[in-house]
Amino acid sequence: MTSPAPTSSPEARTPMALHKSLTKGVAAVVLLTTLSACGSDSDTGSGGSSASPSGRGAGSDAAKLPSAKTLRDVQKFISGAGLPCDNLTDDESAKGTPAEGFLGPSDENDSAAEKAEIDAWAIRKSGFCGETRSDLGGWIIYLPSDMKAFQENYRKQATKEDGWKRTLARGEFMVGADFVLDPTNYQASKSLLEAGLLLLNCDPAFKAPDGYRIQDAQADGCVLTNYLLDPLDQ
Numbered sequence: 001m002t003s004p005a006p007t008s009s010p011e012a013r014t015p016m017a018l019h020k021s022l023t024k025g026v027a028a029v030v031l032l033t034t035l036s037a038c039g040s041d042s043d044t045g046s047g048g049s050s051a052s053p054s055g056r057g058a059g060s061d062a063a064k065l066p067s068a069k070t071l072r073d074v075q076k077f078i079s080g081a082g083l084p085c086d087n088l089t090d091d092e093s094a095k096g097t098p099a100e101g102f103l104g105p106s107d108e109n110d111s112a113a114e115k116a117e118i119d120a121w122a123i124r125k126s127g128f129c130g131e132t133r134s135d136l137g138g139w140i141i142y143l144p145s146d147m148k149a150f151q152e153n154y155r156k157q158a159t160k161e162d163g164w165k166r167t168l169a170r171g172e173f174m175v176g177a178d179f180v181l182d183p184t185n186y187q188a189s190k191s192l193l194e195a196g197l198l199l200l201n202c203d204p205a206f207k208a209p210d211g212y213r214i215q216d217a218q219a220d221g222c223v224l225t226n227y228l229l230d231p232l233d234q
Contacts, residue, residue, distance in 0.1 A: 041079035049165075065224075066179040066196045071127040074141045074179050078129065081195035083136060083188055085129040096131045099185065102140045120156075122149035130184070137185030144180060151219035155202040171201035175217075175224055189228055 029034040068074040071088060078085035087094070092101040104126045106118040130138025144150040154173060174181040174189060174197040181197065183189045191197065198213065202222040208214045212227040 005105075046066050052209075063203070065175065065198065067177040069143075071125065071141055071143070072118055074127075074143075074176075074181070077195070078181075078192075079137055081191050083139075083191055084134070085139065087131070088127060088129040090125065090127040092126075093130070094128070096138065097128045098132055098140065100139075102126055102128060102182075103142070120149070120153045122146035132184050136188045137183060138165075139184070139188075139223070140182035142180040142182070143178070147175075147178065147180075148218040150180060151200060151217050151222060154200060155219045155222050158202055159204075171203070171206075171225070171228075173198040173200045175199070175200050186228075186230075193226045193228060196224055199228060201225055 066077055068077050071090065075085045075088045087096060089097065090104070092104065093096070103118065103123055104123060105123060106115040107139060110118060115206045121142075122144050123142050125143040128138055129141070130136065132138050142150070158172075173180065173185060173193045176197055180200075183192065189199070198215070200217055200219075200222060201224075202217075203217065204221065206223065208223075208225050208226075208227040210224060212225050214225045214227070216222075217224050
């Protein structure tokens with residue numbers, strides 16, 4: 001298994017992809033319709049997504065974030081935002097997935113130290129859709145069993161002395177009520193913000209410009225925002 005690391009761009013690959021190397025070594029599209037509220041109980045089922053683009057107004061709480069309970073539901077949310085999410089898989093070695101893999105639940109092949117590091121992310125299931133080599137890239141999907149634990153572990157990893165500090169100013173993970181996306185393409189992130197997701201930002205110096213949404217994240221010292229800093233402005 002691996003540990004989340006950013007995949008938005010080659011130089012930013014450190015938190016969002018939760019990559020394997022960390023643990024094993026230690027355009028703007030508005031969502032046109034509200035997706036069905038009847039989520040499926042199975043990742044392979046045909047039930048409708050419970051994802052919804054509500055909660056865009058400043059001051060709305062996290063409960064208003066889009067919700068999607070399964071990988072299939074998240075796929076429908078991404079597609080509903082006008083983005084390609086074909087070839088959904090939970091196999092990190094499948095064709096088109098990030099070369100460094102993506103983090104999933106720990107298993108019997110992990111050492112005690114690896115298991116502790118992986119379990120700190122509280123990910124019950126993960127997957128990928130899209131194509132890393134396409135213009136829009138793809139999306140690593142995380143379904144945390146504990147969203148607060150996921151966010152707090154990101155803050156811990158990103159702010160430690162040898163962590164992912166260079167990604168702090170922009171943030172990396174796109175957060176819904178019960179799922180997290182790690183886009184491999186910066187431009188696609190804008191469409192996901194328009195669809196109602198918010199960016200997890202744990203930079204102590206972060207200040208959103210006037211007019212942008214900002215609310216407290218579940219991790220202390222972090223916020224959720226729809227402000228996405230252009231890498232060229234860093």
